[in-house]
Amino acid sequence: MGLGFLILLSAFTIQAHVLMVKKENKNKIPYQLSRIDIQTKLNQREAITLQTRVLKMKGVQNAIFNNEDGILVFIHNKDIVQSSGIYNELIKNGQLKASQFISKNSANQGGCPVVVSDNFSFKNLYLSLFHNK
Numbered sequence: 133m134g135l136g137f138l139i140l141l142s143a144f145t146i147q148a149h150v151l152m153v154k155k156e157n158k159n160k161i162p163y164q165l166s167r168i169d170i171q172t173k174l175n176q177r178e179a180i181t182l183q184t185r186v187l188k189m190k191g192v193q194n195a196i197f198n199n200e201d202g203i204l205v206f207i208h209n210k211d212i213v214q215s216s217g218i219y220n221e222l223i224k225n226g227q228l229k230a231s232q233f234i235s236k237n238s239a240n241q242g243g244c245p246v247v248v249s250d251n252f253s254f255k256n257l258y259l260s261l262f263h264n265k
Contacts, residue, residue, distance in 0.1 A: 163193060163207055166215035167233035168222065170202040182222070189218055204230075 174182060179199040186195040186204065191212030197204045208218065219232045 162209050162211040164210040164215065165205065165207055166218070168204045168206075168215075168219055169231050169233055170197075170204055171229040171231070172227070173202075174199055182228075186218060186222070189213065189221065192218065 170182070176199070179197055182204070183195050183197040186192055186197075186206055189208075191209040193207040193209065195204065195206035206215075206218065208215065215232060219230065222228055223230055
């Protein structure tokens, strides 16, 4: 009985370690960060209502609205809802003037927005923190 228990315990321990060490593929996460620029001036109550409305939409994980600059940024599950669907829902009644923010192709190719070629301080900090070997 002692030897069988020891073998079973060893097998369980190995299996537990394999499951803990196994890495998930982070590329399968379907979340996207999107931005909508709001041209309509909103008072504080309207701004909170807008943000709450977006937060209640299916697939939206989080939303932040900067009323001073008119920028709405939200995280959404792109498998459930696209940013265009959220945009269309916001402007459908015609009372809100807004535009979807679409990044230029050159911005997409640059990778991390902190590492900009003309911004040496952030670039050096980024490289020292994450690429120091």
